[in-house]
Structures are given as C-alpha cells and as structure tokens.
Amino acid sequence: MNRMYQDRRGLAGTLVLGGLLFLIPTVLVDQPYLLHISILICIYAIPAVGLNLMLGYTGLVSLGHMAFAGIGAYVAAILMVDAGWSFWFAMPVAVVSAGVAGALIGIPALRLRSHHFIIVTLAFGMILFLVMNNWDEVTRGAEGFPGVPRPDPLPFGGPDGINFLTLENFYYLSLAFTVAVFVLQWALVRSDFGRSLEAIKQDETLASFKGVNTMAYKVAVFAIGSGVAGLGGVLKVSFLRVAAPLSFELLESINIVLIVVVGGAGFLAGPLLGAIIFVGLPEYLRIAKELRLVIFGAVLLIITLFAPKGLAGMPVMLRTRLQRWRNAAV
Amino acid sequence: MFDAVLEQIINGTMMGSIYVLVGLGLVLIYGVMHVLNFAHGMMFMLGGYLAYSFFAHVTGDYGSAVLLSMLSLVVFGAVLERLIFKPLRGNLRNQVIASLALVLLIQNSVIAIWGPSGIQFKLSTAEILIPIGAVRFSLQHILVIVVTFACMGVLFVFLKYTKFGTALRATSQNNEAALVVGINTQRMYWVSFAIGSALAALGGALIGPLFLVFPQMGDLPLVKALAGILLGGMGSIPGAVIGGLLIGITEALSTLVIATDYRDAVTFVVIILILLFRPQGLFGVRVRGEA
Numbered sequence: 001m002n003r004m005y006q007d008r009r010g011l012a013g014t015l016v017l018g019g020l021l022f023l024i025p026t027v028l029v030d031q032p033y034l035l036h037i038s039i040l041i042c043i044y045a046i047p048a049v050g051l052n053l054m055l056g057y058t059g060l061v062s063l064g065h066m067a068f069a070g071i072g073a074y075v076a077a078i079l080m081v082d083a084g085w086s087f088w089f090a091m092p093v094a095v096v097s098a099g100v101a102g103a104l105i106g107i108p109a110l111r112l113r114s115h116h117f118i119i120v121t122l123a124f125g126m127i128l129f130l131v132m133n134n135w136d137e138v139t140r141g142a143e144g145f146p147g148v149p150r151p152d153p154l155p156f157g158g159p160d161g162i163n164f165l166t167l168e169n170f171y172y173l174s175l176a177f178t179v180a181v182f183v184l185q186w187a188l189v190r191s192d193f194g195r196s197l198e199a200i201k202q203d204e205t206l207a208s209f210k211g212v213n214t215m216a217y218k219v220a221v222f223a224i225g226s227g228v229a230g231l232g233g234v235l236k237v238s239f240l241r242v243a244a245p246l247s248f249e250l251l252e253s254i255n256i257v258l259i260v261v262v263g264g265a266g267f268l269a270g271p272l273l274g275a276i277i278f279v280g281l282p283e284y285l286r287i288a289k290e291l292r293l294v295i296f297g298a299v300l301l302i303i304t305l306f307a308p309k310g311l312a313g314m315p316v317m318l319r320t321r322l323q324r325w326r327n328a329a330v
Numbered sequence: 331m332f333d334a335v336l337e338q339i340i341n342g343t344m345m346g347s348i349y350v351l352v353g354l355g356l357v358l359i360y361g362v363m364h365v366l367n368f369a370h371g372m373m374f375m376l377g378g379y380l381a382y383s384f385f386a387h388v389t390g391d392y393g394s395a396v397l398l399s400m401l402s403l404v405v406f407g408a409v410l411e412r413l414i415f416k417p418l419r420g421n422l423r424n425q426v427i428a429s430l431a432l433v434l435l436i437q438n439s440v441i442a443i444w445g446p447s448g449i450q451f452k453l454s455t456a457e458i459l460i461p462i463g464a465v466r467f468s469l470q471h472i473l474v475i476v477v478t479f480a481c482m483g484v485l486f487v488f489l490k491y492t493k494f495g496t497a498l499r500a501t502s503q504n505n506e507a508a509l510v511v512g513i514n515t516q517r518m519y520w521v522s523f524a525i526g527s528a529l530a531a532l533g534g535a536l537i538g539p540l541f542l543v544f545p546q547m548g549d550l551p552l553v554k555a556l557a558g559i560l561l562g563g564m565g566s567i568p569g570a571v572i573g574g575l576l577i578g579i580t581e582a583l584s585t586l587v588i589a590t591d592y593r594d595a596v597t598f599v600v601i602i603l604i605l606l607f608r609p610q611g612l613f614g615v616r617v618r619g620e621a
Contacts, residue, residue: 061423108606115366115564118426119556120605123598126553130598134591250549254430261427291442297435304428305417 013269018179035167041272041279042174043236048259048271049181050228055257056266057189058221059201060110061118064125065229065256070132070248072098072230073237077145078138087151091234098230099223106222110215113204125253132245144244148237174235178272181228186268188224197221201266258300264312273311337465338582344471345554346578347478351533352548352555353562353570354485355526361502361565362522365415365425369432370530370555371548373403376436377531378538378547379444382451392453396535400528407527411520441545448542456539474536481532482571485525489567498522502565550594554578557601563611573612 021038047069054060076094079085085093109120132139139145151173153163164170188194196217199207208214237243246252255278263274277299282292303310309317352374359367377399385395414432418425455469489495501508501518509515534548541547555570558577562569577597584596604611 059423061426108602112605112609114422115426116605116609118366119560120602122553122556123601123605127595127598127602130592130595134589254433257427257430258434291438293434293438294442297431297433297438300431301414301428301435304424304431305414308421308424 017269017272018175018182021175032167035171037279037283039167039171039174039239041275042171042178043232043239044256044259044279045178045272045275046181046232046235047229047256048263048275049185050225050232051256051260052263052265052267052271053185053188053197053221053228054225055260056264056270057194057201058197058218060218060222061121061257062125062222062225063118063122063250063253063257064128065121065225066233066248066252067125067128068098068102068226069229069233069236070128070243070245071101071226071233073233073243073248074132074139074145075230076234077148077237077243080149081145081147087149087238091151091231094234095227095230098233099227102226102229103219103223106219106226110218110222122250122253125250129245129249132248139243139245142245144242145237146242148241148243150238150241170239174239177231177235181231182268182272184228185271189268193217193220258296260310262300262303262310264310264314267310267312270310270312277311333464334586335583336463338586339579340462340465340467340471342579342582343575344474344578345582346558346575347475348533348537348551349555349558349578350571350574351478351481351529351536352551353558353574354482354567355529356555357559357565357567357570358498358502358522358526358529360559361567362498362505362518363415363419365422366429366556367523367526368426368429368552369410369436370429370526371552372433372436373407373527373530373548374534374551375440375543375545375548376406377403377534378451378543379440379449379534380531381535382449382538382543385451385453392455392539396532399535400531403527403531404524408520408524410527411523415523416516416519437545444545446545448544451538451543453539468540470536470540474540477532477536481529485529485567494521553594554581554597557597557604559611560601560604561611563613566611566613569611569613 047065050068051062051065054062054065072094075097076087076090079090079093080087105124109117109124112120133142135141150170151164156162162169164173189197196207196212199210199212200214200217204214233248236247240247259274259278260271261274262277263272264270278296281299282296285292285295307314307317352370355373356367356370359365359370380399380402381392381395384398385392389395389398410432414428415425418428453470455473458469459466460469460472487495489499497508497513498518498521500511500513501515502522505515508518530548533551534543537547537551554577555574558574559566559570560573561576562571562573577600580600581593581596585593588596
C-alpha cells in the first residue's frame with residue numbers, strides 16, 4: 001500500500017519534472033548552450049534508466065553498461081551510413097541488437113554473483129570496447145565512425161515535415177525518448193515483473209525458494225537494461241554525428257553507475273536527477289574539465305558516505321531520521 | 331623464433347611482476363576486508379607520479395624516491411581506509427561504488443596537478459642494455475623482476491613468521507574468530523590497505539622509467555592484476571603471484587600469434603573463461619557468497 005503510494009508520487013514528480021523540461025525551449029529562447037546541455041542530460045539519463053533497472057531494482061552492479069550503448073550506437077551508425085537506412089528503422093533494430101547482446105552475455109555472466117559478476121561485466125565491456133576501437137573495417141577504428149546523420153524529417157506537421165536539424169527539435173526528440181523510457185521504467189517496476197526483481201534484490205536465494213525463476217528474470221532485466229542503453233547510444237551518435245569508441249569505454253560505464261547512485265538507485269526519478277547533477281553541475285560551476293570531475297567525485301563520495309540512497313532517497317531518509325529523533329524525544 | 335620467444339618470456343615476466351605487485355595488494359585487501367578496491371590502480375599511478383616528483387625535485391636519487399613514494403602511499407592508503415571504507419563496512423555495494431568515485435576523484439586530481447599528458451621519467455637504468463642470449467634488455471627490466479621477487483620474499487616472511495603477519499592471515503581467514511582471540515581486527519584493516527597501496531606504488535614507481543608516467547597508467551595493470559588473482563584464486567597469495575606472472579607471460583607470448591591491438595583482449599577472455607568454468611581459480615580458494 002505504502003509502496004503504491006510512493007510509486008505514484010514518484011511518477012507524479014517525474015512527470016512534473018518532465019513537463020517542466022518540455023517548456024525549456026519556450027522559456028529559454030535563443031539559448032543554444034542550455035539546449036545543448038539539456039540534450040546531453042537526456043543522453044545520459046536514458047542509459048541510466050537501463051542501469052537503474054539492473055542496479056537499483058535488481059541489485060546487479062554492471063561495469064560494462066555503456067558497451068551495450070555502444071552496440072546500439074554502432075549498429076545504428078552502420079545501418080544508416082553503410083546501408084542507407086532511415087533513422088526510424090535503424091533505431092529499433094539497434095535497440096533490439098543491444099538487448100539481444102545483453103541477453104547473450106547475460107546468460108553466462110548472470111550465473112555469477114557479487115564481485116565475480118562485476119568483474120565479468122567489466123571484462124565483457126572491455127572486449128566490446130576493444131572491438132569498437134580496433135575493428136577498422138567495420139567500426140572505422142579509434143578515430144570514430146564519422147557522418148552519422150540526424151534523424152530524417154517526420155512526414156507530418158508543417159509543409160516540410162518536422163526536421164531534427166535544429167537544436168530545439170532534437171531536444172524535443174530526446175525528451176520524448178527520455179519520457180518514454182521513464183514511463184517504461186515505471187510500468188516495469190510496478191508490475192509483477194518488477195516485484196520479482198525486488199525479491200531478487202532483497203534475497204536471491206529466498207526468491208528462488210519462493211518460486212521466482214531468478215535466472216530468467218535477471219537475464220530479462222539485463223536484456224531490457226542493455227536495450228535501453230542502446231537507445232541512449234543511438235541518440236548520442238545521432239546528436240554528435242559521430243560514433244566514437246571513447247564514448248563507450250570503461251570510464252563512461254563507471255560514470256553511468258555513479259549517475260544512478262548519486263541520483264538514487266531504485267528510485268524512479270534517480271537517473272534523471274543523477275544525469276542533471278553529472279552534466280549540469282560541472283557546467284554550472286564552469287571550471288576546467290578535470291576539476292569538474294574532481295568535484296563530481298567528491299560530491300559522490302559524500303553522497304555514498306552520508307546519503308547512501310542518493311538524492312532521490314534524501315526525503316525518505318530525512319523523514320525516517322526525524323521520526324527516529326521524535327520517537328527518542330518522547 | 332627462439333629469440334622471439336625468449337624475448338617475450340622476459341618481457342612477460344617483467345609485466346607479470348608488475349601485475350603481481352598490484353595483485354598482491356588487491357588480494358591482501360580483499361582477503362581481510364572482502365572488498366575489491368577498484369581504486370587500487372590509482373595507487374599504482376600515484377606511486378609513479380610521486381616517485382617521479384621526488385626523484386626530479388627532491389632527492390635526485392631513484393632508490394630513495396621510490397621509498398618515499400611508497401611511504402606516502404602507506405599513509406594515503408591508511409587514511410583512505412579510515413575515512414572512507416571504515417564507515418561503509420558491511421555494505422559491499424557502497425564500498426565498490428566509493429572505490430569507483432575515488433577513481434574519478436584521484437585520476438582527475440592528478441590531471442589537474444600534473445596535466446593530462448604523459449611525463450618522461452628519465453633514468454639511466456632504463457638506458458643501460460644487458461644482453462641475454464641474442465636479445466638485449468634494459469637494466470630496468472631486470473630491476474623490476476628482481477625487486478618484485480625480493481618483495482614477495484619479504485612479504486612471505488612477514489606473513490608467515492611474524493606475529494603481526496599471522497594476525498593478518500587470521501583476520502583474513504575468519505574475522506570474528508580473530509576478534510575472539512584478541513586480534514585488533516580494525517587495525518588489520520588499515521594495515522592491509524596501507525601495505526597493499528605501498529606495493530601498488532612500488533609497481534608504478536618501477537614501471538614509470540620504462541614507459542611514461544601518465545594519468546591512466548594504472549587502469550590496465552589493475553584489470554590485468556584482477557585477472558591474475560582470479561586465475562590464482564581470489565584470496566590466495568601464492569595464487570596472486572603465479573596468476574599475475576601467468577597473465578604477463580601469456581599476453582606477451584600472444585603478441586607472437588595475434589595482432590597487438592587485441593593483446594589486451596587475451597586477458598579479458600581469460601577472466602571470462604575462469605569465472606565461467608573455474609570461479610575458484612587454479613588454487614581452489616572458494617569464498618562463501620561469491621560464485
């Protein structure tokens with residue numbers, strides 16, 4: 001009961017936040033810089049939702065998450081540039097490819113637990129990175145895959161359709177994808193599927209005794225999370241117009257883990273809050289790139305030490321503290 | 331052919347020694363605290379930078395610079411354990427995440443201080459060549475191997491024959507039982523962190539003069555060392571030594587067969603195969619809750 005209530009409030013909060021984001025271009029006319037930042041936030045929030053499903057709701061720490069975003073990105077880039085596909089056909093194929101790759105790697109990897117699982121995701125992520133970085137004939141190697149197009153115009157809404165060449169329209173597109181992904185997260189988490197994931201997170205052995213096919217659920221969530229990451233990858237390369245292996249390396253995977261944790265793992269709004277902090281705070285502070293990451297690292301350490309539930313978990317944490325303090329006072 | 335193989339075996343033993351130094355620290359910390367410290371590669375990198383700085387600006391003497399660098403890392407490791415890992419004890423996920431945050435924090439602080447590009451650590455021992463058979467190696471190669479083996483010897487004696495080392499092993503075998511027999515386990519935690527960090531720093535200080543000293547220099551050795559300790563069996567100290575050397579030699583020999591671009595992939599494939607088919611490693615230390 002309480003949980004339903006919290007879910008609904010989380011959804012409401014996320015929707016309000018999303019609605020506000022839709023207004024950004026109308027409020028901030030002629031602010032290309034802020035739009036650029038907002039698109040980057042979406043690009044990080046999408047894979048973060050994928051990881052939140054795994055890390056936050058199922059308890060699986062993956063250090064190879066961005067490699068799956070890379071699979072999506074490269075599949076889309078190859079289909080669009082080499083095969084001449086339209087974005088709208090390449091994107092779903094790319095997402096499914098990332099999901100299938102997630103399932104294929106998940107089946108052996110998810111037999112392991114704890115540290116061993118973390119290490120194996122790291123190893124798979126590194127191998128995928130090496131392939132992107134070195135398979136010159138297909139991925140164009142370390143210099144990146146140039147010439148990835150923006151999405152083709154949609155054939156409605158105005159005489160020439162809606163094109164995505166302007167920053168503003170691309171922002172709306174990324175926001176639409178972001179909202180869709182958050183709704184997916186909400187729907188999954190409140191379903192029976194989500195409850196089984198929660199059971200696995202709390203005690204995997206107990207969950208399997210209670211009749212949850214833990215392996216199947218873990219593989220499913222790994223595949224979904226990877227597919228969602230793939231969507232983020234497609235969006236990223238279509239925005240930057242180039243697929244670079246460095247976007248999908250270990251450090252980026254670590255960043256995504258940190259985004260989810262800072263925002264609040266296991267909270268609906270967590271990935272969005274985390275992405276806003278990760279992209280926005282350094283931009284706001286406007287200092288040298290290294291120092292930004294130093295500050296982000298420090299913020300993160302403080303959050304892990306003092307607010308282990310992340311930003312989204314802070315109200316809950318403060319309320320319990322207050323209650324405990326009141327009870328003690330009585 | 332024979333010369334090429336010999337060359338790669340010596341190269342591999344040298345790199346393997348580096349992986350052993352990193353791996354020993356990882357195993358010590360993992361054994362005692364049951365936490366994988368992903369920031370361990372940062373200690374390696376800091377060791378390289380500090381040794382360079384002490385060498386170039388303070389002492390002018392390689393040996394003392396290396397010792398000072400190790401000493402600094404002893405302090406740094408102990409402080410990190412007290413400040414960050416101690417409050418998170420018992421929460422594995424947050425400890426792993428804190429170590430990832432430390433990676434970000436330390437790596438970028440180093441970039442802010444010393445700059446993003448590599449620094450040349452010029453040392454005469456890296457230029458003196460010694461002929462072994464038909465191939466020639468720098469004195470530094472030999473130094474790396476000799477120092478590592480000496481260190482392993484010291485560590486072995488320390489763990490096996492001193493009271494303190496015995497207490498450390500006891501804590502790593504069974505934390506609660508160690509507490510019951512009167513071992514100050516809290517002290518064992520930071521001591522293992524300090525020793526581990528110093529060993530990693532030694533690795534960084536030894537490899538610096540052969541390659542460059544750069545902010546990412548600890549990333550790959552960390553992963554390779556991880557592969558080494560998995561191969562040897564997590565928590566096993568002789569396993570870490572043999573595993574690290576095996577990884578070093580295997581990857582060096584693999585360059586004779588496959589493209590160097592994919593040399594690192596060998597390690598990752600090894601990691602995956604071990605975890606899937608023999609998660610307890612070659613030496614069969616099975617840890618409860620893992621695998």
